[in-house]
Amino acid sequence: MIIVILAGGSGTRFWPLSRLRHPKQLMSVLGGKSMLQRTVERVLPLAPERILVITNRLQAQESAEQLAYITTVPIEVIAEPVGRNTAPAVGLAAFLAVAPETVMAVLPADHVIPDGEEFCAVLRRGAIAAGEGKLVTLGLIPTRPETGYGYIQVAAASSGAGPFPVSRFVEKPDLKRAEEFVAAGNFYWNSGMFLWRADVILEELGRHLPDLHAALTSIPLREGRMEPEELEAFYAGVKGESIDVGVMEKSDRVTMIPASFGWSDVGSWSALPEVLEGDDNGNIVINAAGEVMTDARGCLAYGGGKLVAFLGVKDLIVVETPDALLVCHRDRAQEVKGIVGELERRGLKEYL
């Protein structure tokens, strides 16, 4: 198996800790290791032949540095010269796979999955289906009527560990439909985690995204590697397209395996309490030299290595970095990206 980690996100909702050059997946969101490091460590028990990290130019160097300590498996970092969504990245990874029948697992770098064992078990099941020629997508069991994710519908009678044939993919629904989906019981969140054989996804790309397929097959390969100018030319020549819309929604080889592990994409600061244990008052203090919490409830503090003292406050997100200080009500965490937008408008690039 080879592992393809898609790691190019900007994560503006984790400003000021996340920056253009230091996005969510490179952050120590949970304290300790970064999400990218955790993502790589999580797959090591699968003994992959090779790990490919696809990111952008701003983040490639830190990505490589963060992973340098892992020496038991070859890790290659590819820096996309421009963002073209997931289909070109996935196609490139498949094209670079030395053996055509290699199973690829495609994983986002910025998900929190506490139970690594169960995760690996699901991936092993997925790899079996993928080895048989299927395009396997992992479906997350929805825990709320989330309107920020796409959904996957399977036959109503589906139960057990899967794989289940997919009835359809549904784009982000409104709240009413999301509630219907959750109530129905045969809808899953589209996780963005996939498994397939390299040759199978290339075939499907040839069928559904022929321009991309043609661009891939025109790359002159030498021993599974390409020159920087060839990478540049490839990205300059292809359109942006997601693998979901471009292939998964169209192919008849798609199957879904329920992801029976705890999961969060920690989409914003307010999602952290889902994945981190708070104290008795629901306070989470990370990266602090010490804490004095007095009548504080439901607060999240990133302490910048300092002593943190909260007094008589609740439901706050407070994040300190060497050059910025965010104080935000936790119900407004989604709007942190608006602060980044405002800084951009003001030309304050040093804070982006």
Add this chain to the structure above:
Amino acid sequence: MIIVILAGGSGTRFWPLSRLRHPKQLMSVLGGKSMLQRTVERVLPLAPERILVITNRLQAQESAEQLAYITTVPIEVIAEPVGRNTAPAVGLAAFLAVAPETVMAVLPADHVIPDGEEFCAVLRRGAIAAGEGKLVTLGLIPTRPETGYGYIQVAAASSGAGPFPVSRFVEKPDLKRAEEFVAAGNFYWNSGMFLWRADVILEELGRHLPDLHAALTSIPLREGRMEPEELEAFYAGVKGESIDVGVMEKSDRVTMIPASFGWSDVGSWSALPEVLEGDDNGNIVINAAGEVMTDARGCLAYGGGKLVAFLGVKDLIVVETPDALLVCHRDRAQEVKGIVGELERRGLKEYL
């Protein structure tokens, strides 16, 4: 005239900006110059002969450094080896005055007085009464039924600029009495600002605090200066006593001049909005590299030189220093000293 500035306070309610070695009066509470610097600059138009700053050993060096830029008047910093309240400090200053009939103005270092001109005018009026042998206290016109200050009662018919004979001093009252005082119209807050001749206060010390007077007159003086070991012996030998209780409440030479200038002792973080102009939403941002305030109201931020972003929050006090971060509801600002107490209990001396 000589100016005696009492500058030994610890200001725990301004933690984490105030520390044992860096108390409120040495802080840039208002941004820019410290309260001590502002206190000294405020009296310069009076062309004093000499300024005496009486502080403690922890704060003496920074006090002297902060005042080194003022070269138009001799400034002497005296470091008390132990705190003995105000009477010994005042007595010592009087004893060190070279000319006995010199008028001394005694001023706390940690008051905010925006109108320096009016302040000097009041001090000039006070100096006239002091020159005539009176113990002059400045009475602040109360703006609320404050229970944290002592009150001075004058005769009911008193009006105009004073001086008024003092009927009595009243210790910190409860709320009901404070309300009666404010309603009565002939009660003033005891400001802790005094004027008198050196010889007159020494006479009154001889009458009301004879032990202190004896300790003073036994100091062997050389040209108005004393040796460190003499200072040490003096403080070791005297009892702690306030000049208010020890002399002012007992002497029949006391008179009061109404302090017709704006004033605040900025007793805690929540008092700052009284003396600093906020933006349209009542936010005050100090020492920040920039600010992005979104739906923020009534907040005070000490930014530690950083970009400060507030989103969807109100009535917060947020203070950042190189080693600590305070986030406090503004209604709880009085309790910040409790955080300092907690740090002390935990033995975290580096944060005190």
